[in-house]
Amino acid sequence: MTIKNNVILHHDDIKNKIRRIAYQIYESNINESEIIIAGIANNGVLLAKKIKKTLQDISNIKPILCEVHMDKKNPRTEIKTSIPPSEYINKSLVLVDDVLYSGSTLIYGVKHFLDVPLKQFKTAVLVNRNHKQYPVKADFKGISLSTSLHEHVEVILEGNNCEVILE
Template identity: 80%
Template sequence: MTLKNNVILTHDDINNKIRRIAYQIYESNIDENEIIIAGIASNGIVFAKKLKDMIETISKIKPILCEVHIDKKHPRNEIKTSIPASNYINKSLVLVDDVLNSGSTLIYGVKHFLEVPLKQFKTAVLVNRNHKKYPVKADFKGISLSTSLHEQVNVILEGRRFGAYLD
């Protein structure tokens, strides 16, 4: 994708958002030894890895990465995680995605993790759009954005230059 006039977040903006969100996660889990950072595949897990790395840099908390597989076209299908549920019982967990659009992916992810007793449950997104169909909110967000329903937000988190674009 080429750089266009519809840049929402630049590479530096995204790195600053990652740092800020990592500090917010740390502050809300300051007494924890370890937390679960659960990233929704595919871009959510990339964002989660970057948050994990930053949390390791700024704190002594051990973040454990968990990849969450949700069929975004059929979110009621079985949700799979890269670690067993027994690994996050009574732990603090942050569910991470790159963009919060309608809220359906995040709400089904929330439902999955609520089947296990957690100490604390939060959500984090890089871009929070204001078109939710479901009553779900991001506890930690990089940017809130009002867009039309026909516009798409594309986030690139891999490679040498990150960016968020409005198409």
């Protein structure tokens, strides 16, 4: 018996989820003139770019993209960002990743940004897998999936055939 991949979200579904996340971010930051959209490399950055573009289309808020570079296999190592902390002091920040699985990547990302005073801090993911080992939640999420620990969620965000696949 062969295991067949299941497409959970197709390209248009992902566009709709991103649009809804962008509206939620806008609604929670309606009085802000700027907001930092911090995407965790690699897919988190791709998702953050899409959210940034949608925010620009639907609001007057100026979204500033920040790339967050960390070793996901060893998240306790140094985390680097594409913009210096001085540029996000006292601003609203949304930390973005593609999938929330155990929560380790997101919690260490949150920890990094807590060293700087922020006006507001939220998290956004496209897929929440509901297997958290850490006390972190996604404030904005595209879809929640109850999966087994043996399943894998692959998110493809490049090109014109974006998909979320359950393997």
